[in-house]
Amino acid sequence: MAEPLLSVRGLSTSFRGEGGVVRAVDDVSFDVAAGETVAIVGESGSGKSVTALSVLRLIPEPPGRIEAKAVRFAGRDLGALDASGIQALRGNDIAMIFQEPMSSLNPALTVGMQVAEPLNRHRGMPWPEALAEATALLRKVQIADPDRRLASYPHQFSGGMRQRVMIAMALACRPKLIIADEPTTALDVTVQAQILELLKTLTRESGTALILITHDLGVVARYADRVCVMYAGRLVETGPARTIYETPRHPYTVGLMASIPRLDEEIGRRLVPIEGQPPDLSALPPGCAFRPRCPRAVARCERERPALEPIGPDHHKACWNDVRG
Amino acid sequence: MSAAETLLEVEDLRVHFPVLRGIVFHRPVGTIKAVDGVGFRLARGKTLGLVGESGCGKSTTGLAVLRMLTPSGGAIRFEGRDITQADADTLRPLRRRMQMVYQDPYGSLNPRMTVADIVGEPLAVHDIGTPAERRAATAELIALVGLKPDMADRYPHEFSGGQRQRIGIARALALRPSLIVCDEPVSALDVSIQAQIVNLFEDLQTRLGLSYLFIAHDLAVVRHISERVAVMYLGRIVETADRRDLYKAPLHPYTQALLAAVPIPSPALEAQRAHPVVAGEVPSPMNPPRGCHFHPRCPHAKPVCSETAPALRDLGQGRAVACHLHGD
Ligand SMILES: Nc1ncnc2c1ncn2[C@@H]1O[C@H](COP(=O)(O)OP(=O)(O)OP(=O)(O)O)[C@@H](O)[C@H]1O
Numbered sequence: 245m246a247e248p249l250l251s252v253r254g255l256s257t258s259f260r261g262e263g264g265v266v267r268a269v270d271d272v273s274f275d276v277a278a279g280e281t282v283a284i285v286g287e288s289g290s291g292k293s294v295t296a297l298s299v300l301r302l303i304p305e306p307p308g309r310i311e312a313k314a315v316r317f318a319g320r321d322l323g324a325l326d327a328s329g330i331q332a333l334r335g336n337d338i339a340m341i342f343q344e345p346m347s348s349l350n351p352a353l354t355v356g357m358q359v360a361e362p363l364n365r366h367r368g369m370p371w372p373e374a375l376a377e378a379t380a381l382l383r384k385v386q387i388a389d390p391d392r393r394l395a396s397y398p399h400q401f402s403g404g405m406r407q408r409v410m411i412a413m414a415l416a417c418r419p420k421l422i423i424a425d426e427p428t429t430a431l432d433v434t435v436q437a438q439i440l441e442l443l444k445t446l447t448r449e450s451g452t453a454l455i456l457i458t459h460d461l462g463v464v465a466r467y468a469d470r471v472c473v474m475y476a477g478r479l480v481e482t483g484p485a486r487t488i489y490e491t492p493r494h495p496y497t498v499g500l501m502a503s504i505p506r507l508d509e510e511i512g513r514r515l516v517p518i519e520g521q522p523p524d525l526s527a528l529p530p531g532c533a534f535r536p537r538c539p540r541a542v543a544r545c546e547r548e549r550p551a552l553e554p555i556g557p558d559h560h561k562a563c564w565n566d567v568r569g
Numbered sequence: 570m571s572a573a574e575t576l577l578e579v580e581d582l583r584v585h586f587p588v589l590r591g592i593v594f595h596r597p598v599g600t601i602k603a604v605d606g607v608g609f610r611l612a613r614g615k616t617l618g619l620v621g622e623s624g625c626g627k628s629t630t631g632l633a634v635l636r637m638l639t640p641s642g643g644a645i646r647f648e649g650r651d652i653t654q655a656d657a658d659t660l661r662p663l664r665r666r667m668q669m670v671y672q673d674p675y676g677s678l679n680p681r682m683t684v685a686d687i688v689g690e691p692l693a694v695h696d697i698g699t700p701a702e703r704r705a706a707t708a709e710l711i712a713l714v715g716l717k718p719d720m721a722d723r724y725p726h727e728f729s730g731g732q733r734q735r736i737g738i739a740r741a742l743a744l745r746p747s748l749i750v751c752d753e754p755v756s757a758l759d760v761s762i763q764a765q766i767v768n769l770f771e772d773l774q775t776r777l778g779l780s781y782l783f784i785a786h787d788l789a790v791v792r793h794i795s796e797r798v799a800v801m802y803l804g805r806i807v808e809t810a811d812r813r814d815l816y817k818a819p820l821h822p823y824t825q826a827l828l829a830a831v832p833i834p835s836p837a838l839e840a841q842r843a844h845p846v847v848a849g850e851v852p853s854p855m856n857p858p859r860g861c862h863f864h865p866r867c868p869h870a871k872p873v874c875s876e877t878a879p880a881l882r883d884l885g886q887g888r889a890v891a892c893h894l895h896g897d
């Protein structure tokens with residue numbers, strides 16, 4: 245098999261705070277192949293954003309501390325890059341899109357300047373050319389009347405349009421990988437559909453890989469090729485999207501699938517919740533973090549932490565019990 | 570319509586807010602028609618889901634129904650009485666029968682009060698029972714929503730989102746209401762916790778005969794919990810129907826667009842499904858489009874759609890739609 249575009253091995257990120265050390269990401273390993281869409285799902289606080297930010301070393305150290313056995317991207321060892329090397333990579337080979345575009349856009353600069361700036365900086369385009377390219381990019385993300393819109397400021401745009409601008413900026417340098425962290429969570433469902441369809445079309449067209457962070461299992465089903473399920477800072481199950489939805493094997497994934505109402509099922513089913521409460525990362529039990537809520541726990545779960553092990557073609561889970569169905 | 574007793578009836582409800590400008594002297598420069606012609610009926614013991622995108626007027630409708638604000642027009646009948654313009658004295662006894670559960674339980678719980686105080690406060694305010702009776706009633710409420718007795722003396726910050734929502738629900742139940750307006754009660758919760766709270770709402774309805782006006786933007790949750798559904802767009806109801814009809818065969822182009830936009834958690838189904846996207850975004854309620862509010866985004870718009878606002882037309886079998894395509 246060809247080397248994956250991104251390969252992460254043994255990534256752990258912790259934060260030191262008043263309450264002690266929180267292991268937000270704990271020994272996470274995954275691959276992203278060129279051109280594919282990988283979803284990271286999990287509940288609030290499970291470590292999805294910190295995983296992505298750690299890959300790009302966007303975690304402030306201190307209070308954060310990132311450790312990894314290996315992070316390789318496009319044949320390069322990211323661990324060997326210094327701060328400026330990583331910075332050159334961001335916005336060039338890897339672009340990031342956040343949930344709230346307002347926080348990543350400069351309110352004092354026109355949209356045109358902001359889209360053109362990376363073209364000028366990373367690709368060395370002279371400004372007139374960069375602005376012309378910015379117009380083309382805004383057209384590509386379906387912003388009406390892009391010539392005129394170059395002179396607008398971010399606050400003059402709606403939430404959906406700002407997210408389109410973010411996508412235009414992400415695409416500007418023709419990255420090999422885009423990391424989108426809850427890119428549509430703040431948007432209405434019809435606008436969410438527009439933005440995600442756009443992202444899909446444009447990444448397919450250019451062969452760009454996408455890491456899509458979301459808690460929406462519907463969005464994952466519609467867009468992801470592969471899925472990583474996180475719980476309490478660890479990956480508990482990974483695999484092709486159809487495998488994860490049709491034959492989930494980790495009790496948490498099985499529980500998630502049973503707990504959501506779906507538009508395609510018979511009316512009147514009783515939902516099956518996952519009992520208990522989300523874990524407190526600063527007071528995790530020894531053994532498997534899911535054990536207090538797990539209907540399938542065995543004796544070993546209380547003592548030893550299960551590692552992510554292969555259980556089928558490209559399918560992994562971290563669980564002591566051999567759950568089926 | 571079925572013979573079920575109507576608990577709440579809303580007719581042509583309007584809530585308009587003045588838009589004020591100026592730093593010292595506020596002068597009105599326009600009107601936001603947040604709710605502009607909303608009608609529905611909620612039967613006793615049943616659930617009506619109210620869906621629509623951000624800013625379409627769902628919360629404002631809920632607040633008007635509870636008379637936490639005064640409507641600009643239309644009629645609200647609750648338990649057979651017209652409360653549209655009722656004054657504070659008339660409303661006081663009725664307030665006990667209508668309660669609200671909010672999206673953000675944290676923001677609505679006093680951080681300095683214990684759970685028992687929060688849940689029992691409505692009883693104390695309305696001077697119901699002796700202190701001992703109130704303590705007993707509070708303990709019962711805490712058990713009813715699935716919290717443990719030893720949680721009564723703790724404070725809201727010690728609880729997770731789902732548990733805080735249980736506290737909010739216990740408090741809403743204290744005065745034995747017949748109607749609960751639930752404004753996005755599960756949207757801030759993790760999916761694994763949403764199911765716990767949805768099941769709790771269902772159990773409480775069965776046990777206590779409650780009626781819910783269930784406001785949400787998650788169409789799958791609404792389909793699960795509501796017998797009837799009303800779809801709003803920019804201040805107006807565009808379609809109402811029994812859930813089976815609405816989800817199987819939506820009639821209004823906006824309802825169709827909304828349902829097409831919701832991804833189904835099945836990669837196999839999604840791979841076969843077409844993903845038509847409706848263009849544009851919801852316009853500002855300050856300056857809504859003429860005619861049918863949806864016409865600039867509607868793939869089926871006809872000339873009349875930009876001229877005249879379609880009335881909500883009763884099609885029989887409990888269905889009503891406001892669309893020129895479904896006229897005479
Ligand atoms: N800068 C920080 N300092 C201290 N703790 C942090 C910091 N950033 C994140 N954390 C902690 O790390 C854990 C994982 O956070 P993360 O943001 O990755 O979760 P998430 O899965 O993205 O959740 P959400 O769905 O809410 O976005 C959380 O417990 C969070 O409180």
Ligand SMILES: Nc1ncnc2c1ncn2[C@@H]1O[C@H](COP(=O)(O)OP(=O)(O)OP(=O)(O)O)[C@@H](O)[C@H]1O
Pocket residue numbers: 586587601602603621622623624625626627628629630786854
């Ligand atoms: N007190 C107020 N004064 C002025 N405008 C208001 C007021 N309350 C609400 N609005 C406006 O009325 C419109 C409807 O608001 P409302 O909160 O009812 O929408 P919603 O459907 O509940 O939206 P969301 O899904 O975002 O909660 C919005 O444009 C809002 O800005």
Ligand code: SF4
Pocket residue numbers: 494495496532533534535536538539540541542545550562563564565
């Ligand atoms: S390891 Fe044990 S507790 Fe953890 S998920 Fe598997 S069965 Fe449940």
Ligand SMILES: [Mg+2]
Pocket residue numbers: 292293294425
């Ligand atoms: Mg996050």
Ligand SMILES: [Mg+2]
Pocket residue numbers: 627628629752
């Ligand atoms: Mg609201």
